[in-house]
Amino acid sequence: MKIILLNPPHTAIGSRIPGEHLPPLGLLSVGGPLIDDGHTVCLVDADRELLTIEEMVSTILTNAPDVLMLGHSGSGSVHSTVLKICQKIKEYQPQLIIIYGGVHPTYHWDEIMLEAPAIDIIVRGEGEKTTRELVRALEVGQTLSEVAGIVFRENGRTQATPPAKVIDQLDQFRVGWELIDHKDYSYWGGKRAVVVQFSRGCPYLCSYCGQRGFWSKWRHRDPQKFAQELGRLYREEGVELINFADELPTGSRKAWKTFLEALIAEDVPLLLVGSTRAGDIVRDKDILHLYKQAGVVRFLLGIETYNETTLAHIRKGASMSEDREAIQLLRKHGIISMATYVLGFHEERDIDYWHSYRHLLSYDPDQVQLLYATPHRWTPFYESVEHRRVVQKDTTKWDYKHQVLEAENVPVWRVFMWFKTIEVLMQARPRVLYRMLFHPEARYRHAMRWYTQIGRKVWFHELFEFLFKTRIEKNGPALSALMGTAFTKREYSMASKGQRTAGTIPIMNASDH
CATH class of the missing domain: 3.80.30.20 (tm_1862 like domain)
Known part of the structure; x- marks a missing residue:
């Protein structure tokens, strides 16, 4: 599948004043496993390039992806921008599958699915394993209910699957x-x-x-x-x-x-x-x-x-x-x-x-x-x-x-x-x-x-x-x-039973990674 990873522009002062930018690690971390699965993946860093919504839409439509994934490290303050981007993109390309991930959508998933019909799927929690399984399911037409850690719509109703397992390795x-x-x-x-x-x-x-x-x-x-x-x-x-x-x-x-x-x-x-x-x-x-x-x-x-x-x-x-x-x-x-x-x-x-x-x-x-x-x-x-x-x-x-x-x-x-x-x-x-x-x-x-x-x-x-x-x-x-x-x-809703370790640091053996 052809996938675009979009790093939306941030309004935070720190993202603008220094004139320098750091790579969006979260999106790159998701992109690596998708590339390894044989998908065509590209990054559109609208934050670094200072793209307007119209320029983002034009870039995305020109590349004609099957899937658009959005995420941002400051996902709370950038959320309203994400909603505007998704709505505008769907006006031009209603069939494009839009997937949204990050800290804010992980916790506000039910509200987002109600207020943002342009967003098709939300990835909750860590993204590497979940997005990999999600894209595989989309590619072969597998039912999404079998993919852990996501939220999607089915017959007009919001469906949330159980949390994905934390990535230990x-x-x-x-x-x-x-x-x-x-x-x-x-x-x-x-x-x-x-x-x-x-x-x-x-x-x-x-x-x-x-x-x-x-x-x-x-x-x-x-x-x-x-x-x-x-x-x-x-x-x-x-x-x-x-x-x-x-x-x-x-x-x-x-x-x-x-x-x-x-x-x-x-x-x-x-x-x-x-x-x-x-x-x-x-x-x-x-x-x-x-x-x-x-x-x-x-x-x-x-x-x-x-x-x-x-x-x-x-x-x-x-x-x-x-x-x-x-x-x-x-x-x-x-x-x-x-x-x-x-x-x-x-x-x-x-x-x-x-x-x-x-x-x-x-x-x-x-x-x-x-x-x-x-x-x-x-x-x-x-x-x-x-x-x-x-x-x-x-x-x-x-x-x-x-x-x-x-x-x-x-x-x-x-x-x-x-x-x-x-x-x-x-x-x-x-x-x-x-x-x-x-x-x-x-x-x-x-x-x-x-x-x-x-x-x-x-x-x-x-x-x-x-x-x-x-x-x-x-x-x-x-x-x-x-x-x-x-x-x-x-707060710990994405942790499976026994996975929360707040309050302690585990003792690591030499073989522990």
């Missing part, structure tokens, strides 16, 4: 790197870059996370095979930077250490960036030299809040002393620390924003990223804030960079000013400027300068947008009235 499916031209994708100031996953899932219970239930449980790839793949990408494709999409790549110390050693043996000058937990950095204090030698240049750490009560409420499972020690350890080894901090977990007062600034100052991270609490309907956090008013009804702006929930004691404009002021004060600290200009390592200085340049552009863009484009709801509806009541019970 991640190496059994390959990423379809041949679907992209690597020179089209860059990050970190023009460095050829890719997004990868060493692991999937997270065992921790952060109440606001929209990812953990989607992956059901934590597992990882074969460390040595993964290192070999990264080495090949450098040698054959000129890839310079690896951006980890994992929630917790360091989850297993043994597996992560094996990967670092294998990548060091590959002897390739890659730069590695990603996110992890401060606790894992503290745990690995004796092997952080391996992080450095393998090419780790920055790790993002979720600090989230200064308030211990709030940390307990959102079930972060971290301590402030651990956060502070992790930042110090990374600095000792010449690795950049980026601290993310979230405003809006509780209804703050002005003094809370001041405490937040002082708290971040005491941590002394190299970089900071401020975010707004953004509720996902399938998470416990959503359930805890259903009563709060919404100040931004446009869901395309529910991207963590726009305030969504009202702070009862502080008007929106003042929350915004605190947000932007804290960013400036943190990034303009003399010690940060000193590191950016005089740090002994060139790659450290480059990373600091690049982030500062991007941050300056984003800062002014956000200020202009807020002043002249953003529409704030002065007496907005309660969250539950706008979006509906929580369906927290769906």
